[in-house]
Amino acid sequence: MLRMVVIFALMVLSSSPSIAAEPLPAFERYACEGDYFRALVPSSWTRSDRNAPYADMTRVAGARFEGPPTGEGVPASIALYWYSGEKSFTTPESYINARLGSMVREDTDRGQTADVKVAGRKGTAFQITTFELIMGPPSLANGPMDEKPGIMYRRPPDRKAPTVTVYMDEQYIVLPAAKGYFVLHYRAPVSTVGSYQAIFDRVTASFEPLVK
Numbered sequence: 001m002l003r004m005v006v007i008f009a010l011m012v013l014s015s016s017p018s019i020a021a022e023p024l025p026a027f028e029r030y031a032c033e034g035d036y037f038r039a040l041v042p043s044s045w046t047r048s049d050r051n052a053p054y055a056d057m058t059r060v061a062g063a064r065f066e067g068p069p070t071g072e073g074v075p076a077s078i079a080l081y082w083y084s085g086e087k088s089f090t091t092p093e094s095y096i097n098a099r100l101g102s103m104v105r106e107d108t109d110r111g112q113t114a115d116v117k118v119a120g121r122k123g124t125a126f127q128i129t130t131f132e133l134i135m136g137p138p139s140l141a142n143g144p145m146d147e148k149p150g151i152m153y154r155r156p157p158d159r160k161a162p163t164v165t166v167y168m169d170e171q172y173i174v175l176p177a178a179k180g181y182f183v184l185h186y187r188a189p190v191s192t193v194g195s196y197q198a199i200f201d202r203v204t205a206s207f208e209p210l211v212k
Helices: 002-013 092-100 197-206
Strands: 027-031 037-042 060-066 077-083 114-118 121-135 151-154 163-176 181-189
Touching: 027 197, 037 060, 037 077, 037 197, 077 197, 092 121, 092 163, 092 181, 114 163, 181 197
Parallel strands: none
Antiparallel strands: 027 037, 060 077, 077 181, 114 121, 121 163, 151 163, 163 181
16 A cells, blocks of 8 residues: 555656656557547557456446567556446446456455545555466476566476466556546556556546546
């Protein structure tokens, strides 16, 4: 919880010219289909074709944008969604509880959230660590396994198809609306999460809900 509060404070302070920061990439304005919100997104990032979480259970609008390769097989991503609150996951709390209880969650702390304010709205922020399994390089099948921060190589008994466990840092901001709620989501390998944090902060600072 403390880290999320610090992250939000840095996001607010980052607009001050007295604070040195790495140059940010170019941004372009993204308008959500249905006119639910708009925000700046990095123009060089690619829009993903992956469905939003729970999109098969409730109506969702928005998009996920993936950054450049990180060298770990999983790119950083920023997702901006509006959830209708229909059918399943009707409230922000139901969504938050579902994400905190994710089956791929690696950390054991649960229920740690922080109050934040984005675009003049009070919301809830939280952070979790998850893992993603990807196929390892063919050379790992018979060769030595080099460890990297945030990555674990697992070799099955047949030694032919090693999998790589990449640990991911995930940050969420959930904002209520008169109908439904908004989700701002940043996800990156733990070893590179700091490299794109300022980009997510810029996207969050530009977020503009278009429904009350």
